[in-house]
Amino acid sequence: MNRRRAGRILTAVLIAALAVPLMYGMVQLPAPGHADAPAHTNVSAGYIERGAELGGSENLVTGVLLNFRALDTFGEVLVIFTAWLAVAAVAGTASNAERDPVPPSPVVDYVIRLLGPFIAIFALFVIVNGHVLPGGGFQGGVLLGAMLILLSLVMDAETVARAVSARSWIWLRATGVLVFAMVAVMGLPLAGYLFGLPDEPGLRQVLTVALELGIGIGGGAVLAGLFFAIAGADRS
Amino acid sequence: MTGSVTAKYREMRVNATDLFDLVLLALLLTCAIGIARLKDLAACAILFSAYSFILCLVWAHRGAPDVAMTEAAVGAGITTVLFLVVISRVGRREK
Amino acid sequence: MKIAATALSHVDYLVAVALFLTGAWILLTSGNLVKKVIGLNIMETSVFAFIVTTGMIDGGAPPLVAPGDPGPFASPLPHALVLTGIVVAVSVTSLALVLILRVRAEFGSVELDEIALSLAAGDTAEQSERHGSADD
Numbered sequence: 001m002n003r004r005r006a007g008r009i010l011t012a013v014l015i016a017a018l019a020v021p022l023m024y025g026m027v028q029l030p031a032p033g034h035a036d037a038p039a040h041t042n043v044s045a046g047y048i049e050r051g052a053e054l055g056g057s058e059n060l061v062t063g064v065l066l067n068f069r070a071l072d073t074f075g076e077v078l079v080i081f082t083a084w085l086a087v088a089a090v091a092g093t094a095s096n097a098e099r100d101p102v103p104p105s106p107v108v109d110y111v112i113r114l115l116g117p118f119i120a121i122f123a124l125f126v127i128v129n130g131h132v133l134p135g136g137g138f139q140g141g142v143l144l145g146a147m148l149i150l151l152s153l154v155m156d157a158e159t160v161a162r163a164v165s166a167r168s169w170i171w172l173r174a175t176g177v178l179v180f181a182m183v184a185v186m187g188l189p190l191a192g193y194l195f196g197l198p199d200e201p202g203l204r205q206v207l208t209v210a211l212e213l214g215i216g217i218g219g220g221a222v223l224a225g226l227f228f229a230i231a232g233a234d235r236s
Numbered sequence: 237m238t239g240s241v242t243a244k245y246r247e248m249r250v251n252a253t254d255l256f257d258l259v260l261l262a263l264l265l266t267c268a269i270g271i272a273r274l275k276d277l278a279a280c281a282i283l284f285s286a287y288s289f290i291l292c293l294v295w296a297h298r299g300a301p302d303v304a305m306t307e308a309a310v311g312a313g314i315t316t317v318l319f320l321v322v323i324s325r326v327g328r329r330e331k
Numbered sequence: 332m333k334i335a336a337t338a339l340s341h342v343d344y345l346v347a348v349a350l351f352l353t354g355a356w357i358l359l360t361s362g363n364l365v366k367k368v369i370g371l372n373i374m375e376t377s378v379f380a381f382i383v384t385t386g387m388i389d390g391g392a393p394p395l396v397a398p399g400d401p402g403p404f405a406s407p408l409p410h411a412l413v414l415t416g417i418v419v420a421v422s423v424t425s426l427a428l429v430l431i432l433r434v435r436a437e438f439g440s441v442e443l444d445e446i447a448l449s450l451a452a453g454d455t456a457e458q459s460e461r462h463g464s465a466d467d
Contacts, residue, residue, distance in 0.1 A: 004362075007360070008360050011356065011359045011360050012356075014359075015352050015355055015356055015359075018352065018355070019348065019352055022348045022351070022352075023345060023348055026341055026344040026345055026347075026348055027337050027338070027341050027344075027345075029341070029344060029385075031340040031341055032340075032341070032343045032344060032384045032385065032387055033387050033388055033389040033391075034388075034389070035388060035389075035403070037385055037388075038385065039385040039386045039406045039408070039409055040388060040406055043408070044386075044406040044407075044408055047406075047407055047408065048394065048396060048404050048406070048407070051396065051407065052396040052397075058395055058396055058397055059302070059394070059395050060394040060395070060396055060404070060407035061302045061394060061407045061410045061411050061414065062302075063407070064407050064408060064410075064411040065411050065414065065415075069411060072415060073415065076415045076418060076419060079418075079419055079422055080418055080419075080421075080422050082422075083422030083423070083425060083426055086426055087425050087426055087429045090426075090429045090430060090432075090433055091429050091432070126305070132395070133395070134301035134302045134305060134393060134395070135302065135305060136302065138306060138414055138418055139302060139305045139306050139309070139414075142306055142309040142310050142313075142314065142418075143309050145309075145314060146309045146313045146314055149313070149314060149317055153317075219418070223310075223314055223421070226314075226318070226421075226422075226425040227314070227317065227318060227321070229429065230318055230321055230322065230425060230428060230429055230432070231321050257342075257343070258342065261342060261343065261346040264346060264350060265346060265349055265350065265353075268349075268350050268353040268354070268373055269353060271353075271357060271369060271370075271373065272353055272356055272357050272370075277363065277365055277366060280366060280369055281369070284369055284372065284373070287373070287376070288376070291376055291379075291380060294380065295380075295383050298383055298384060298386075298387045298405070299386075299387055299388075299391050299392060299393045299394070299404075299405035300383050300386065300387075300393065300405060300409075300410050300413075301393050302393075302410055302414060303379075303383055303410050303413050303414055303417070306414055306417050306418070307376075307379075307417060310417050310418070310420075310421050311372075311376065311417070314421060315372065315420075315421055315424055318421075318424065318425055318428055319365065319368075319369065319428070321428075322365060322428045322431060322432060323365060325432060325435065326365060326431065326432070326435050326441045327441075330361065330362075330363040330366055330442075331362065331363070331442050331444070331445075
């Protein structure tokens with residue numbers, strides 16, 4: 001395999017050529033943690049000073065995601081939903097190889113069944129407390145998705161996938177997009193612009209939690225759907 | 237109740253790079269180089285899971301608990317499971 | 332001495348670059364499609380590591396702001412950015428993996444060499460078939 005060897009040498013040269021400017025550029029930056037690093041010298045201070053008050057959530061990351069940069073987050077929710085559509089479309093034509101028939105050990109089985117409800121409760125806690133604690137829609141959503149995947153590892157994936165009808169799965173996966181679009185349009189009468197949250201604290205809190213729940217449930221269902229599609233268990 | 241939990245989070249101030257960070261970063265590099273050298277794809281997937289978990293520790297130590305939580309669930313959990321499912325279909329030996 | 336001090340203070344950035352290059356090496360040199368996706372994931376996470384590191388500040392707390400807390404706080408913007416990035420990364424990975432399964436169903440292999448061989452064989456088979464039908 002002489003060609004392969006030549007390719008590896010060429011790649012090594014390329015990577016070394018890439019390494020020099022990257023490393024050089026990195027040491028020119030202010031050291032990480034310095035207050036004059038680019039991330040701290042521009043808009044960041046404003047977000048930290050007034051973000052909690054204007055965005056309505058003490059956890060600034062949630063505030064940025066759901067309020068200041070809501071359009072980006074809407075795009076992202078669309079991205080994962082589209083990714084699931086694409087994966088399901090391709091997986092429908094992939095060969096349905098037989099799955100591993102070996103059952104997991106009874107200990108693993110028992111522990112996962114025991115943990116399932118606790119993970120679900122923790123995920124819900126993370127979702128609805130996203131505005132005060134670390135967490136939020138995506139973080140709780142991926143926990144929900146991980147729980148569904150974990151359960152389908154010990155139970156039959158098909159059983160978990162069929163716990164909800166195929167039609168309902170599609171609606172669940174679209175929850176994030178639908179709730180987000182709804183709140184975005186509600187921003188027009190309530191705040192005067194798209195994706196705006198009202199200034200009234202109680203209403204804003206309700207809408208924030210609704211957004212987080214939508215993203216969480218939608219994200220979890222989409223991630224589980226990605227797994228079901230790839231594992232060949234999605235019959236929808 | 238959430239107030240006391242929030243107070244706990246506020247106590248974890250990050251500092252400039254310390255020995256703990258250096259060890260974690262060295263482990264990260266070890267995992268990445270291990271993935272580059274190993275020919276067994278299943279081992280690569282598990283190493284990638286370990287890599288994600290170490291990265292998640294680094295981020296938790298950097299004052300980014302949100303990102304660390306997501307990486308722990310997505311990188312170390314879901315992505316690894318997806319890799320393992322695919323590897324169980326296509327064979328674990330790399331030529 | 333100065334170089335060593337700079338390297339130590341920038342060690343997070345330098346490790347992120349090293350991880351990026353390792354991922355690029357895996358992506359470029361491995362002939363196995365699944366391994367390539369793992370390499371791509373390492374490149375992605377190294378960029379995330381870099382972005383999160385830019386947001387940290389010495390003695391800073393996580394960006395959970397309560398009235399009267401003096402700070403300093405880590406910048407929340409890189410965190411939100413990376414959160415978005417992680418979820419997009421898992422979408423990209425799953426799409427790539429399902430396409431790999433499709434490639435496997437089509438060519439019976441996920442090694443680039445073998446796929447190229449079977450593509451070449453398929454081409455010649457097709458050509459001879461076409462020639463055969465032309466002869467008829």
